Amino acid sequence: MARISPEKKLLLTKMVEGNSMPTSDVVQLLASHDTLAKKLTCYHIADKCSTNADLALLTANLLLRDASDANPSVRSASISALAALPGIEESSVRAIFSALSDQAAMVRRAGAVACVRLYSHAPQSALESGVIDILYEGLRDSDPIVITNCILALEHILQNEGGLVVNKNIAMYLLGRIMQFSECNAVYVLSLLLRYTPKTEEELILLLNALDELLLSKASAVLVATVKLFLHWTKDHPHLMKDMLEMIQPSVCKILGRNVPETSYLMLEFLSTLGDIQNIFGPHYKYFLVRAKDPGYLKTQKLKVLPLVSTENNVCSLIEEVKPFCSDYQSFRGAVTCMGALAQVSTSAHELCLSILVTLLDAPTERLVIAALECLLTVVVSLQIEDNSICISKEPVQSSQSVGDADANESQVDESTLLPSSSADTPKPVTQKTIPELPQDLIQAVTRALSRGTVQETAPSLVLHVLGTLAPYLNSAPDILQSMLSLASSSEFIHADLVTTAARIFLCRPAQSQLLLAAILVRALKIPGEPASRAALVYSSLLEGPADAAQLLGVDSRYITSSTQQCEKQVIHE
Numbered sequence: 001m002a003r004i005s006p007e008k009k010l011l012l013t014k015m016v017e018g019n020s021m022p023t024s025d026v027v028q029l030l031a032s033h034d035t036l037a038k039k040l041t042c043y044h045i046a047d048k049c050s051t052n053a054d055l056a057l058l059t060a061n062l063l064l065r066d067a068s069d070a071n072p073s074v075r076s077a078s079i080s081a082l083a084a085l086p087g088i089e090e091s092s093v094r095a096i097f098s099a100l101s102d103q104a105a106m107v108r109r110a111g112a113v114a115c116v117r118l119y120s121h122a123p124q125s126a127l128e129s130g131v132i133d134i135l136y137e138g139l140r141d142s143d144p145i146v147i148t149n150c151i152l153a154l155e156h157i158l159q160n161e162g163g164l165v166v167n168k169n170i171a172m173y174l175l176g177r178i179m180q181f182s183e184c185n186a187v188y189v190l191s192l193l194l195r196y197t198p199k200t201e202e203e204l205i206l207l208l209n210a211l212d213e214l215l216l217s218k219a220s221a222v223l224v225a226t227v228k229l230f231l232h233w234t235k236d237h238p239h240l241m242k243d244m245l246e247m248i249q250p251s252v253c254k255i256l257g258r259n260v261p262e263t264s265y266l267m268l269e270f271l272s273t274l275g276d277i278q279n280i281f282g283p284h285y286k287y288f289l290v291r292a293k294d295p296g297y298l299k300t301q302k303l304k305v306l307p308l309v310s311t312e313n314n315v316c317s318l319i320e321e322v323k324p325f326c327s328d329y330q331s332f333r334g335a336v337t338c339m340g341a342l343a344q345v346s347t348s349a350h351e352l353c354l355s356i357l358v359t360l361l362d363a364p365t366e367r368l369v370i371a372a373l374e375c376l377l378t379v380v381v382s383l384q385i386e387d388n389s390i391c392i393s394k395e396p397v398q399s400s401q402s403v404g405d406a407d408a409n410e411s412q413v414d415e416s417t418l419l420p421s422s423s424a425d426t427p428k429p430v431t432q433k434t435i436p437e438l439p440q441d442l443i444q445a446v447t448r449a450l451s452r453g454t455v456q457e458t459a460p461s462l463v464l465h466v467l468g469t470l471a472p473y474l475n476s477a478p479d480i481l482q483s484m485l486s487l488a489s490s491s492e493f494i495h496a497d498l499v500t501t502a503a504r505i506f507l508c509r510p511a512q513s514q515l516l517l518a519a520i521l522v523r524a525l526k527i528p529g530e531p532a533s534r535a536a537l538v539y540s541s542l543l544e545g546p547a548d549a550a551q552l553l554g555v556d557s558r559y560i561t562s563s564t565q566q567c568e569k570q571v572i573h574e
Contacts, residue, residue: 012037015044023054030062035073038066042077046084050121056085067095075102076110083114089125092118100134105143112138112149116156132157139170144177148185151192166196168203175210183219190214190225194232204233208240215247220255220263223248224270245280256287261298268301272308282311289321296330303334307341315345319352326360326368333371336360340375344382353379354442361445369449370459373466376446380438380469443473450480460487464497468504477505478513485520492527496534499524503538 011025021044029041042063049056063085066078079099082092096118099111115135119126135157138150154164164170174189181189198204214226227248234240255267268288271277281288288309290302303322310318319342325335343353353375360372446466449455456463463484471477481501488495499520506517524535 008032008034008037012040015040023052023058026055027058027062030059030066035071038074039077042066042081046081046117049081049085053086056087060085060088060091064091064095067098072102072104072106075099075104076107079107079110079114080117083117084121086121089118089122089129093125093129093131096131097129097134100138105146108138108141108143108146109149112146112153115153119157126157139173144180144182144185147174147177148181148188151189163195164192166193168196168199171196171207172210175207179213183222186214186219187221187225190222190229193229198233204237207233212247215244216251218251218254220267223251223255224266227270227274241275242280245274245277249280249284252281253284253287259291261295265298265301268298268305272301272305277308278311281309282314285309285314285318289318290325290331290335299325299328299331300334303331303338306338307345310342310345312346315342315349316352318342319349319356323356326356326371327363332368336368336371336375337378340378343375343379350379354439358439358442358445361442361449366452366454366458369452369455370462373446373449373455373459373462377466377469438470438473443470446470447474447476447480450474451476451483453483456484456487460484460490460494461497464494464501468501471505471508478509478516481505481513482516488523488531492530495524495527495531499531499534499538 008029011021011029015021015026015029026041026044029037030045032038032041045055045059045063049059059081063078063082066074067082069075069078076099079095082088082095085092092114096111096114099107099114102108102111112135115126115131119131132154135150135154139147141147141150151164158164171193174193178186178189198207208230211226211230214222215230217223217226227244230244231241234244252267252271256264258264271281285306288302288305290299290306294302303325306318306322319339322335322339322342325331326339328335339353339356343350357372357376357379361369361376363369363372450463450467464481467474467477467480474480481498484498488498502513502517502520506513521535521538524531526532
């Protein structure tokens, strides 16, 4: 390399800093025999020639000469500059085509990129010269970076026509060469292959076989892109999903085992979209456990995925692992929610979760108590037993029955007498929801949590929802509701929720709450908007009968008795 004089160093410094330079100085630097000076000058020319016509005219001959230089670095830099010069498109095309067949991979890479530059300022000349065909030929190049550059160039030039056309031959060829690509380029090629759909079963088998090696990749981005392509090609063959999950399981566990937060998050987020992964990844649940040193975003994502890998064998262990994070400032809400989802896996998990909730409901922090109440709702609602439908006989009820038949159908007859008399001969089926038994210490903890004024003010709608759902077990439910009446003025939606909760409590505890319900209904009917609409809906359902009101409000019909009906008449009268 020739020694650069101080004067040229000064000129190069000005060029790199982006200062304006006389054209004569640029020509002087381009004529230098120093490789670095030539490369920097070529980049400067490519950047400035569109606004400086003299620069293009005075440097064209020098660039054409350098396109045949013995140094591949000089050739590649001059090709890039030539493609950007206006007015010499014919010479540029010849130089670019020569570069695409050059022995040096560096020059061929520059030639593919030069096609984009030429098309940007002279699209007609580029298309007429056959640049598209030469780029398609470049897909067969021995250098994977040249292939990637040719694909990118075709995508840019053909963007108005949908980009590169992927057929069977191109798909098979690219998959055959995919292991030679860098991770970034491999992901790009795999995403490009999503455009192609196999036409026959034989073709599908060939393509899927070509993906086998990629499904064992230890690179997270490549593995995710491969699985997306696999799912795209097998969308009509869902039975292959299990085989694919079994293949990627070792790679996924190795990626998670590296404990790199970014790649772990990417993998976990993608696994959450794959559906049923329980049987494949359940035995390897330890790779998904939350660690204290994990960043907040990774903790949250792991807590979302843990229920997906839970089984009856590992669910209690998972709950114990999640328990410490219920008091973590960053992830307490995700941990409590995760615990609620895990509680649905088995009876033992349900009991363990409820025992932990007893402690959480007495926590000094309101936000943790609120999260625990939300979790409790999830657990209770998920364990409600929904009968398909309880139909009395489709035939009219006979006036005389045997003693045995009467005893067997006693509960059904009692419920049928509560249905509106205007209904058809065949009573409509009533769906019952049986609330599971709750431990006494949990009920006491719930009562204490709902009675806290700070919790009521922070999450009034949640407190009302819990109050209405667990009213059969909360003796002090009417008193708690009474203490929340002052919140009605804060929002019309809270006022409407008060109406709904009062009705749900009344259906379970009519004697204790009939006066309270009457007062809330009267007050709500005087306020236009959502409160009046909700009160009118509750009032009309009570007119129809307790069974209809219970079905509307989601109350367990076991608690509807004759006393409920009597109190209901008094409420309507008042």
